[in-house]
Amino acid sequence: MCRWLAYSGSPVLIEDLLYKPKHSLIVQSMHATLGVEPTNGDGFGLGWYGDRETPGLFRSTEPAWNDRNLRDVAAQMTSPCVLAHIRASTGTAVQATNCHPFRHGRWLWMHNGLINSFRPVKRDLMLAVDPSLYADVEGSTDSEVLFYLALSFGLEDDAPAAVARAIGLVEATGRDHGEPFPMQGTIATTDGETVYAFRYSSEVRSRSLFRSADVSALRAQYPDNPLLDELSDASRLVVSEPLGDLRGAWREVPESTCVVIRDGAEELRPFIPIAPAPVPIPGQASGSREVVG
Amino acid sequence: MCRWLAYSGSPVLIEDLLYKPKHSLIVQSMHATLGVEPTNGDGFGLGWYGDRETPGLFRSTEPAWNDRNLRDVAAQMTSPCVLAHIRASTGTAVQATNCHPFRHGRWLWMHNGLINSFRPVKRDLMLAVDPSLYADVEGSTDSEVLFYLALSFGLEDDAPAAVARAIGLVEATGRDHGEPFPMQGTIATTDGETVYAFRYSSEVRSRSLFRSADVSALRAQYPDNPLLDELSDASRLVVSEPLGDLRGAWREVPESTCVVIRDGAEELRPFIPIAPAPVPIPGQASGSREVVG
């Protein structure tokens, strides 16, 4: 299990995002309340967009709660688009290359959940990664493989479709190996301009996901909340669990949904995986495959 | 808060001690049940006695639950005397020199608890450390200062008396600074032959501490328990919280008690701090000081 936070809006001090809220992501690293486990101590990652073409990335295997470098970097850096993640390993090694977000060019990716029965399908999934990207996979997690599948399927051109195809392949491959519910989790990905968040699981019992309510309405409701003061009306947050108990501040993202945030506008779309065409994957015996969705 | 385990007895595979029990110390690193916090993820330490004069020491800032090196070292090493500790920092830096056990010559020391209001008294306490030992203090914790106070007061010659004097000084100094309950915690220390465990707090509400029951009686009671099979009758454990729910296996150590284990014999003694003689500490304005106990 993991927890994550995605922010898009007016430039915000990262410290305000990560540390200030009552039930902040840093608090959740030791005391998550909606997850399978309260502890997310197997490392963390922070991705942010600044003046450079490539977003910044800071990942470490230390628990987030006591990491002084994270605190200092967060205290000095503002950004209009931030992804942050705290990790609870589901078995793979605790190392920075297994920490989220993952980065490729301008794109960041993070995931809470898992590919069930990942081990037996890992090779088949990696064969579906574009050969030119194969050697870029640095870690050993299911989440990074999912990212590279999405990149191979056109993430940079049409993110929702690419993710639908990636998850469709995961489901088809998993079911070929006898796993009834291959996919579980929530995903956030961005190029720094549009944030896409997904909530989906094969068994339709997905990890929790929430989005922030309209900031201007909240500000009227809570005139004394300093964090709200600093946010523009266009600011949006998507989070694994609410960062506080402000009534009305958080709305659950429905099952099988893709949230698209751009220029302060938010759109919710149904999310349906796209099954692969029934052709054999190279290096694997061909077999019939059900179309999902 | 922290959790610890001290073992004395027949040579035991360290893995059996740390990983095999149902509610093992490694499980407690993420799911302690009797402590202030369930998570003890700010590093760990393992001390063990082998063929060398000096005990082995393996300390790391990674959480114990996923540390592969700890698992491998534990799987290869047997020892008749083992101290293990998982840390939850009360504010000082997460670094190996702040992880327990601490070592000096043949002696190891570990502590669960804290010196309340440590910051204002740290200098006075350090001034009471023997000048020849002063530069050996490598970390920044209260627990290590306590160790060096005990060493300064004769730990190697009469451990219970030295600990009583160290804690007596902590109490006197703390009260001089207005702290009503300066000392809190449980301590284990050993030279590899005798294990001393202490449960004491100024407010008489000490951190939990348990000792194992007689192994031969337990073995009769639980004939199928493999861990018990491997232990000699002389084996003894003292732990922050029970390693399982075997009925009768664990007895609480009373408040204000020192447990002495040597050659398979266990003795419980009342523990009373020894206040310092009413002389001024160098470098500090003199003042009247109450005698404790």
Next chain:
Amino acid sequence: MCRWLAYSGSPVLIEDLLYKPKHSLIVQSMHATLGVEPTNGDGFGLGWYGDRETPGLFRSTEPAWNDRNLRDVAAQMTSPCVLAHIRASTGTAVQATNCHPFRHGRWLWMHNGLINSFRPVKRDLMLAVDPSLYADVEGSTDSEVLFYLALSFGLEDDAPAAVARAIGLVEATGRDHGEPFPMQGTIATTDGETVYAFRYSSEVRSRSLFRSADVSALRAQYPDNPLLDELSDASRLVVSEPLGDLRGAWREVPESTCVVIRDGAEELRPFIPIAPAPVPIPGQASGSREVVG
């Protein structure tokens, strides 16, 4: 570049192997003299055989020269078969899963050198790994891929032949991608009973490799050397560079050679890679392929 040491013989204190020699592996971590770079500070690894079926493994990203845990573990552990490695990354991440030795069951593997032009051939090489082993590859190095190729080709049954086939595949695949000299380096692998060491490079300019001379002869020559005193006549070392300047103590392993050490006997065999049969690798366009050797 990296440096390594393989020991087989009477049980030896690991500290004596790693720290005592004048030009020890630990000294080489900062001051290697025969390598491309003097510094091997991108982590280290220690593998050793004890009483368990599985060898112990201790790997870390810290430079070896100041690692206190390595020093303590080495000071407490004796073993009749030890592999140790200090790493200088050729580009892949500094993480424990990229540190040598790698372990699979009873087998350990370490490598000094590289697969030239690894990036474009990585996918093809990974496709040749036995599918049941594919998900066991945890890191991102060329050296680990080489290990899993050897395992796929029968390392556990006939180590020299399996390594010859692995390197033969590396050479064929590399040349298909236009790399004239795909393989470079020295390798050590063992199951704890037989140690195999290889010196080979496609351009016949391999990384340095030395083996210890006959201990009994050396002992006669240097009666005052304490390390020699402690070693049995059956003890053998293979090292990237000599551990000292004892005249006559170290003999260079010739190019294109496999050293086999078992029960104190040492055999040198010519080493010739075995090219793959001229069938297409799955997932790759077929092409003519020269037979090597």
Next chain:
Amino acid sequence: MCRWLAYSGSPVLIEDLLYKPKHSLIVQSMHATLGVEPTNGDGFGLGWYGDRETPGLFRSTEPAWNDRNLRDVAAQMTSPCVLAHIRASTGTAVQATNCHPFRHGRWLWMHNGLINSFRPVKRDLMLAVDPSLYADVEGSTDSEVLFYLALSFGLEDDAPAAVARAIGLVEATGRDHGEPFPMQGTIATTDGETVYAFRYSSEVRSRSLFRSADVSALRAQYPDNPLLDELSDASRLVVSEPLGDLRGAWREVPESTCVVIRDGAEELRPFIPIAPAPVPIPGQASGSREVVG
């Protein structure tokens, strides 16, 4: 031994400072040329001034040469005042709290060199630290003690005088303990507005120190150098060793000198330690003490 760099001037991308020069500080972490040792792999630190009252601080025990987080933070951050340091431990633990720069309020401090015979004088020096600052010393280095001595002697009010008094005390105390040359090294300290750099050693054979030449003159001389293009005329660098071989770009700082940089102006002053008044240090037997300088 260590290496460091101090920058003051127009806001600069930290990556340009740390990575771009031919013989950059990152290159020096593995290949220093003017130091006692070429390797500075025992951690690093970066301090920089941004919009906050407190400067940012990023310190790690990993060698700088392969640290990805350092590279990313440096690539995203600009600052008008930067201190960076790479460490080669002279014996104390490799831990972040022993990495430079050290921070207190708005002040940063870093040091290349050592207090000779530090161990026997550490207690006496720590007793001279202002009691209110005593518990802020987190690490175990001589360099941090020196910083706290300077703070205790008025660093924030008159930095050169405070450093002169701190070093004067170090020299007096060391000589009391029989050390003829107590102080060695170069120091940089700043509040973000004025940078002070010191080159001094008791034996007048100090660690190397260089300052950048006038940027406008250099720019005329090297019209194609992109780094020079980006720097304002007011930009100044002080470094342990030159960052490249541009002729005329670097001028050695003389022995026993303090460099003061403020608003683009640079001043060189003679630096003479100020011996303590001949009163006994608390907790130490009094003794005659020579006045230094």
